[in-house]
Amino acid sequence: xxxxxxxxxxxxxxxxxxxxxxxxxxxxxxxxxxxxxxxxxxxxxxxxxxxxxxxxxxxxxxxxxxxxxxxxxxxxxxxxxxxxxxxxxxxxxxxxxxxxxxxxxxxxxxxxxxxxxxxxxxxxxxxxxxxxxxxxxxxxxxxxxxxxxxxxxxxxxxxxxxxxxxxxxxxxxxxxxxxxxxxxxxxxxxxxxxxxxxxxxxxxxxxxxxxxxxxxxxxxxxxxxxxxxxxxxxxxxxxxxxxxxxxxxxxxxxxxxxxxxxxxxxxxxxxxxxxxxxxxxxxxxxxxxxxxxxxxxxxxxxxxxxxxxxxxxxxxxxxxxxxxxxxxxxxxxxxxxxxxxxxxxxx
Amino acid sequence: xxxxxxxxxxxxxxxxxxxxxxxxxxxxxxxxxxxxxxxxxxxxxxxxxxxxxxxxxxxxxxxxxxxxxxxxxxxxxxxxxxxxxxxxxxxxxxxxxxxxxxxxxxxxxxxxxxxxxxxxxxxxxxxxxxxxxxxxxxxxxxxxxxxxxxxxxxxxxxxxxxxxxxxxxxxxxxxxxxxxxxxxxxxxxxxxxxxxxxxxxxxxxxxxxxxxxxxxxxxxxxxxxxxxxxxxxxxxxxxxxxxxxxxxxxxxxxxxxxxxxxxxxxxxxxxxxxxxxxxxxxxxxxxxxxxx
Numbered sequence: 002x003x004x005x006x007x008x009x010x011x012x013x014x015x016x017x018x019x020x021x022x023x024x025x026x027x028x029x030x031x032x033x034x035x036x037x038x039x040x041x042x043x044x045x046x047x048x049x050x051x052x053x054x055x056x057x058x059x060x061x062x063x064x065x066x067x068x069x070x071x072x073x074x075x076x077x078x079x080x081x082x083x084x085x086x087x088x089x090x091x092x093x094x095x096x097x098x099x100x101x102x103x104x105x106x107x108x109x110x111x112x113x114x115x116x117x118x119x120x121x122x123x124x125x126x127x128x129x130x131x132x133x134x135x136x137x138x139x140x141x142x143x144x145x146x147x148x149x150x151x152x153x154x155x156x157x158x159x160x161x162x163x164x165x166x167x168x169x170x171x172x173x174x175x176x177x178x179x180x181x182x183x184x185x186x187x188x189x190x191x192x193x194x195x196x197x198x199x200x201x202x203x204x205x206x207x208x209x210x211x212x213x214x215x216x217x218x219x220x221x222x223x224x225x226x227x228x229x230x231x232x233x234x235x236x237x238x239x240x241x242x243x244x245x246x247x248x249x250x251x252x253x254x255x256x257x258x259x260x261x262x263x264x265x266x267x268x269x270x271x272x273x274x275x276x277x278x279x280x281x282x283x284x285x286x287x288x289x290x291x292x293x294x295x296x297x298x299x300x301x302x303x304x305x306x307x308x309x310x311x312x313x314x315x316x317x318x319x320x321x322x323x324x325x326x327x328x329x330x331x332x333x334x335x336x337x338x339x340x341x342x343x344x345x346x347x348x
Numbered sequence: 349x350x351x352x353x354x355x356x357x358x359x360x361x362x363x364x365x366x367x368x369x370x371x372x373x374x375x376x377x378x379x380x381x382x383x384x385x386x387x388x389x390x391x392x393x394x395x396x397x398x399x400x401x402x403x404x405x406x407x408x409x410x411x412x413x414x415x416x417x418x419x420x421x422x423x424x425x426x427x428x429x430x431x432x433x434x435x436x437x438x439x440x441x442x443x444x445x446x447x448x449x450x451x452x453x454x455x456x457x458x459x460x461x462x463x464x465x466x467x468x469x470x471x472x473x474x475x476x477x478x479x480x481x482x483x484x485x486x487x488x489x490x491x492x493x494x495x496x497x498x499x500x501x502x503x504x505x506x507x508x509x510x511x512x513x514x515x516x517x518x519x520x521x522x523x524x525x526x527x528x529x530x531x532x533x534x535x536x537x538x539x540x541x542x543x544x545x546x547x548x549x550x551x552x553x554x555x556x557x558x559x560x561x562x563x564x565x566x567x568x569x570x571x572x573x574x575x576x577x578x579x580x581x582x583x584x585x586x587x588x589x590x591x592x593x594x595x596x597x598x599x600x601x602x603x604x605x606x607x608x609x610x611x612x613x614x615x616x617x618x619x620x621x622x623x624x625x626x627x628x629x630x631x632x633x634x635x636x637x638x639x640x
Contacts, residue, residue, distance in 0.1 A: 054523055074526040087524035091542045100538075101528035152528065 002029040004066075005156055005188050006051060011060035013046050013212075020046050022212040024060070028156065028190060033182050035191045035199040038209035039235070044192045047209075048158050051190065052081045065155070080149035082159040086141045088133045094120075094144055095129040101152040119147040122181060139170045146181065156188045163198065175201050196236045200224060208232050224277075229342055233275040240276040240316055243344065245269060252341055255313050257290045259334055263341035273344045278306070278319040280338035289331030291316075295324045377595035395596035404580070404597075411577040414491060415560035418498040419506075422555045423548065425499070426506035430547075433507075434514035445511065448504050456501060460568045463497050464488065467569070489571035497565040505554035513547025514540070549616045557605060577601055 006028035013021040021043045028034055036044035049055040050062060053074035062069055069077065080101070088097050098119055102112045120126050123143035133141060142162060149157055162178075163171045179202045182189050193199055199206050200220045208215040208223060208231075216228040227233035230241055244254030249264035254274055266272060286292065293311035304319045309332060316332060324330065378396070380389040399405075433444045451459060466472045467487040474484050487493055521543065525535040563578030570576070577597070584594030 052527060054526075073531075074523070075529050075531050079527075081524070081527045083520050083524060085518075085520060087518065087520040089521060089524070089539060091539075100525070100530075104529045104534060148528070 002031070004028065005030050005064065006190075007061075007063040007066075008047070008050075009061040009063065011047070011050065011057045011062070013043070013050065013055065014058045020212050021050075021057070024212075024214060026207060026214065026217070028188060029205075031186055031188055032204045033179065033189045033191065033202055034205045034207065035193060035203040036207050036209060037193060037196060037199040037235075038215075039194055042209040043212040044194075044209050045160055048081075048160055048190060048192050051156070052079055052158050053077050078154055079156045079158055080152050080154040082142075082145050082149050082157065082162045084160045084162065084164060086145040086162075088141055088144055088148070090133060092133070093129070094125070094131045094133060094136070097133060097144055098148045098151050100148065105152075115151050116147075119151045122150070122184070123147045124177075138166050139174065142166065142174065146178070150181070150185060150187070154187065156190060157182075159189060159191045161192055161194070163193075163195075171198070178202060200236070208235060210235070226340055227275055227342055230273050230344075233273075233340070233342065238278050238317065238319075240278065240281070242274045242276065242314070244272055244274045244341075246272045246341060250336070252339060255291055255311065259290075259339055260336040261339040261341055262336050263339070266341065266343075271344050272341050275340040275342060276316070276334065276338060277340075278317045279304070280334065281316060281318045282333050282335075283307070283309070283318060283320060283322070283324065284331045284333055286329045286331055289333035291332040293330060293332060295326050295328045295330060298324060298326055374595045374598055377591050378599045379596075381592050395592050396600070398593060399597055399600060407575075407580050408577050408600075410575075411560050414495055414498070414576065415556055418495050418502065418559045419552055419556040421495070421499050422503050422506040423552065426503055426551060427510055427548070430507045430510035430514060433511055441511075441515070445508070448507055451500075452504055456564060457568075459501060460497055460565055463493070463500065464568055467493055467496075488569065491570070493569040494566045494575065497569040498559050498562060501565065502555045502559060505558075506551035509550035509554065510544060510547040513544040513550075517543050546616055549612055553609065553612050556608070560605070561601060 004027050008024050008026040011021055011024040024047060036047055038044050046055060050057050053072060095116055098116045099112050102115060120128060123146055125140060125143050133144065163174050166174060175198055203220055205217065206220055206223045207217050210231050216223060216232045223232065224236055227236060233239045233241055242254050244252050246266040247253050247258060248268045250261055252259055252261050252274060291311055293309040295307055296310045297308045299306045304321050305323060307318045307320060307324055309316045309318060309330060379391055381392045381394060433441055436444065469484065473487060477485060521539055522535055525539045530538060561578045563582045566575040566579055581594050581597050584590050584597065
């Protein structure tokens with residue numbers, strides 16, 4: 002696949018405050034990439050550097066193999082969907098979408114055709130004459146996407162575009178965005194702090210924290226094989242346990258040795274082990290390798306959240322079956338359930 | 349809630365005594381003339397007819413001309429100034445806005461006297477010209493001096509609303525315009541200027557209205573007897589003592605001002621709710637209203 006964007010050792014300082022510390026990132030053609038992280042992690046700054054609104058303090062930005070340092074935003078072949086949409090209040094839906102094409106002096110019939118096609122794509126056919134103030138949040142969002150996409154950019158940058166919408170609408174828009182991306186075949190770089198959103202839509206997730214990239218990978222990689230404690234805690238819920246890497250495919254914690262699928266750590270080194278709550282199996286007492294007592298059970302809708310206390314620690318477990326508090330149970334794990342990572346502080 | 353409504357009663361009384369009553373009196377004076385004794389009035393429209401004499405109409409037209417010129421120059425100077433201030437750091441903006449506001453804290457009479465001493469025959473400018481070997485210029489008691497005085501006094505009222513509308517603008521709209529390929533000049537005319545129009549209209553109103561009815565500045569810097577409509581009205585009341593005619597002229601001016609305001613507000617409404625952004629559309633509607 003072809004690289005569209007290459008960020009090389011990117012750093013950014015604002016008034017002495019470092020927000021990006023040496024970012025290396027390649028964005029490939031046609032992929033849906035998500036920059037994921039808590040607020041202040043530098044994800045929006047990274048996006049703004051790609052759009053040209055900020056200049057990096059250090060490092061290079063290559064677009065199609067060419068260094069685009071100092072190229073103003075209006076000369077870049079990328080378009081942005083802004084957090085609060087930034088639709089022009091003095092124009093109607095049609096003129097908002099047609100803005101970019103008019104600037105490029107596109108012929109009027111071509112503009113009309115393209116705008117109409119875009120409105121169909123975002124399910125707003127017939128809304129041409131509407132004043133943007135008459136639109137709901139979701140509709141404004143669609144106009145913002147159409148306004149950016151109509152210019153046929155090589156990359157579409159989206160800065161938390163669904164943040165202002167309610168949960169249900171957000172879920173619908175997530176699916177729509179993904180299908181729009183597949184249909185138009187444009188690279189999307191999407192910024193969000195919502196891990197579920199990232200897992201739902203992305204081909205590649207870039208987890209960021211403190212201006213540093215923590216992990217780059219597919220949603221399954223990020224979820225199943227978090228590289229460090231931050232990623233494990235940020236994506237989904239997890240039990241993080243300190244253990245020892247005995248040798249390849251074998252780890253020890255809670256005085257038990259478990260087979261695992263990880264290799265490549267040093268024999269005998271300290272590691273962090275991630276156990277997803279839904280992966281831990283509860284068995285009748287005497288049938289598993291870890292014994293404990295159910296101390297609490299909370300109904301969460303689709304599942305129960307159960308706390309099982311052992312001699313050494315408490316485990317958080319998600320299950321659809323009900324267990325009476327006070328019940329003695331055993332826990333067990335298969336090699337696939339165990340995710341080994343470098344201990345905190347060494348990444 | 350109902351109890352609190354009673355609290356507006358004193359305000360209503362004040363409003364009636366100080367605003368409504370004097371205005372009613374002006375209307376009364378305008379449509380009457382004295383007949384014999386002071387206490388008997390006769391209704392008439394002759395006061396209005398009397399005004400439509402070419403000499404008086406010329407005064408009105410001149411007032412509008414100078415008012416428009418003042419407003420135009422205030423806009424041409426004020427917009428760039430407001431724009432430049434809006435681009436500064438926030439702390440710098442506060443200081444600059446303060447500097448623009450400070451002169452308005454001083455009495456208008458004082459500020460205008462200062463211009464008299466600058467422009468007069470032996471004033472600052474002429475002294476400087478003489479010392480450099482040039483001949484004296486007649487600066488004071490000209491239309492130019494009046495316009496200069498009005499610009500100086502009214503320009504803060506142009507700068508402030510434009511500055512406010514520029515700083516209230518969502519910065520991401522400018523970025524969105526750049527993002528869609530518009531360069532800074534295109535962005536200014538297609539986005540920034542259009543979104544600051546409400547500030548521009550407020551500024552125009554706040555400069556044009558006092559400018560056409562101003563009488564202190566033309567009196568001090570213009571010198572002439574009937575230089576502008578404001579002076580004309582003042583003279584009718586104070587020098588001539590014809591309150592009926594003065595009131596009628598006041599009413600004519602007030603009606604013209606009300607029409608002007610209505611047009612401005614109508615235009616503002618159009619620009620705010622502009623549904624069709626085709627070139628000239630807003631102006632077309634403006635013209636249509638004028639015809640009515």
